[in-house]
Amino acid sequence: MRRDWILLGIGMAVLVAGCSKTDMVVPQAPTPKLPEETRAQKAQNAADVHTRLAQHYIDINDLQGALQKVKLAVIDDPNYVPAQTVMAYVYERINDMPNAEIHYRRAVELAPTKGDTNNNLGAFLCRIGKVQESFAYFSKALADPFYATPDAALDNQGVCQLKLNDRVAAEASFRSAIERNPTNAGALLELANVLYMKHDYFNASAYLQRFDALGKPSPDSLKLGYDIETHLGDKDAAQTYSKRLMDQFPDSEQAQALNQIARP
Numbered sequence: 001m002r003r004d005w006i007l008l009g010i011g012m013a014v015l016v017a018g019c020s021k022t023d024m025v026v027p028q029a030p031t032p033k034l035p036e037e038t039r040a041q042k043a044q045n046a047a048d049v050h051t052r053l054a055q056h057y058i059d060i061n062d063l064q065g066a067l068q069k070v071k072l073a074v075i076d077d078p079n080y081v082p083a084q085t086v087m088a089y090v091y092e093r094i095n096d097m098p099n100a101e102i103h104y105r106r107a108v109e110l111a112p113t114k115g116d117t118n119n120n121l122g123a124f125l126c127r128i129g130k131v132q133e134s135f136a137y138f139s140k141a142l143a144d145p146f147y148a149t150p151d152a153a154l155d156n157q158g159v160c161q162l163k164l165n166d167r168v169a170a171e172a173s174f175r176s177a178i179e180r181n182p183t184n185a186g187a188l189l190e191l192a193n194v195l196y197m198k199h200d201y202f203n204a205s206a207y208l209q210r211f212d213a214l215g216k217p218s219p220d221s222l223k224l225g226y227d228i229e230t231h232l233g234d235k236d237a238a239q240t241y242s243k244r245l246m247d248q249f250p251d252s253e254q255a256q257a258l259n260q261i262a263r264p
Contacts, residue, residue, distance in 0.1 A: 001120060005232075018134050019167070024163060027086065027123050029259045031223040033102070038067065040077075043076050043077040043080075044076075044080055044117070046077070046079045047073040047074070047076035047077035047080040047082075047083050048073075048080070048082070050069045050071075050072040050073035050076060050083070051070060051073040051080065051082050051083045051086055052071035053069040053071075054066040054067075054069035054073065054083075054086050054090070055086060058089070058090065058093075060088070060149065061095055062116070063093055064091055066086070066090050067087075067091075067094070068105065070086045070087045070090060071087070073086070073087075074087055079110055079232045081107050081110050081111050081114075081117060081140045084103045084104075084106045084107040084110065085103070085104070085107045085117065085120060087099075087103040088100045088102075088103035088104040088106075088107065088120070088124070090103075091103060091240050092124065092127075097128055098238075100186040101123065101124065101125075101128070104117075104120055104121045104124050105121060107120065107121070108121050108137070112140075113140070113142035113143075114142055114144060114147070115140075115141040115142070115146070115147025115148070115149070115150065115153065116141070116147065116148075116154075118137040118138070118140040118141035118144070118150075119137070119138065119141040119147075119152055119153040119156060120132040121134075121137045122135070122136075122137030122138045122141065122153070122188055123154060123156040124159075126156065126159065126160040130161050131160050131164060134156075134157075134160050135157065135160065138153050138154075138156065138160075139158040141153040142154070149181070150179040150180055151176075151178070151181035151184045151187065152177075152178070152184075153185040154173045154174070154177035154187070155173070155174065155184055155190065156173055157172040158171075158172075158173030158174045158175045158177065158187065158190055159186075159190065161173060162190070162194070167194055167197065167198070169254050170190070170194055171195075174188075174190050174191040174194065175191065178191065182210075183214060185211055185214050185216050187209075188201045188207050188208075188211035188213045188214075189218075189224070191207050192204045192205075192207040192208040192211060192224060192228070193224055195207065196224060196227065196228055196231075199231075199258050199259065201228050201231045202232070204224075204228050205225075205228050205229065208221065208224060208225050208228060211224070217244065217248060218249075219245060219249040219252035219253070219254040219255065220254065222241050222242075222244050222245035222248070222249070222254065223241075223245060223254035223258065225237075225241035226240075226241040226242050226245065229241060242258055245258060246259075247257065
C-alpha cells in the first residue's frame with residue numbers, strides 16, 4: 001500500500017515540474033502505528049496458546065502433557081476462563097476431584113453469568129453426588145440469553161433429576177432440550193429410556209429411532225432398543241438390535257447380559 005502511494009507521488013511531482021518552476025514536496029504517507037499489546041493482552045494470548053496446546057494433548061489422550069500445558073496457561077493468566085475450565089476437566093479425567101472442583105468453581109467466579117461455565121460446574125457437581133447443589137447452576141446457565149447451547153444444560157439437568165428419581169421433571173427437561181435442539185443425542189436417548197420406564201414403549205421406540213438416526217450407537221442404546229422392541233412384540237426388530245450389540249460391542253456388559261438371556 002505504501003509503495004503505491006510513493007509511486008503516485010513521484011508521478012505527480014514530475015507532472016508539476018513540467019508546468020511550473022516551483023519545487024513541490026509530495027508528502028509521504030505516514031507509517032501506521034500498530035497499538036502495542038498491553039501486559040494483560042500478552043498474558044491472555046500466552047494463556048490461550050498453552051490452553052490450545054493442552055486441548056491438543058487431550059485429543060491424543062496425553063493427559064500428563066495436557067496438565068503440564070494448562071498449568072502454564074494458568075500461570076500466564078490466572079483469570080483466563082478457558083484455562084480454568086480445561087484445568088478442571090483434566091483433573092476430573094485423572095480422578096482428582098477436589099482440584100477439579102476448585103477450577104470449575106474458579107471458572108464460574110470469573111464468569112458468573114456465562115451459560116457454559118455454570119453448566120460445566122452443575123454437571124460436575126451432579127457427577128460427584130452433589131445433586132441438589134447442581135440445579136442452581138443449571139438455572140444460571142439457562143438464564144444466560146447468549147448461551148449458545150442451552151439444550152446441554154437441560155439435558156444435564158434431566159440426568160440429575162433422574163438421580164433423584166424425579167422422572168416427571170426429567171422428562172420435561174429432556175423434552176425441552178429436544179425442542180431447542182432436535183439432534184441432542186443425549187436427550188433423545190434419555191427420553192427414550194424415561195418413556196420405556198413409563199411403559200410407553202411406542203413413543204420410547206420413536207425417540208430411540210431418532211437417536212439411532214444420528215449414527216452414534218452405544219451399548220446402552222442398543223440394549224434399550226432390544227428391550228423396547230421385545231415389549232412391543234417385534235421380534236425381528238429386537239433381534240436386529242441384539243445382533244448390532246453383539247457385533248459392535250461384544251465385550252460390553254450389555255452384550256454379556258443378552259448372552260445370559262439367550263442361554264437355555
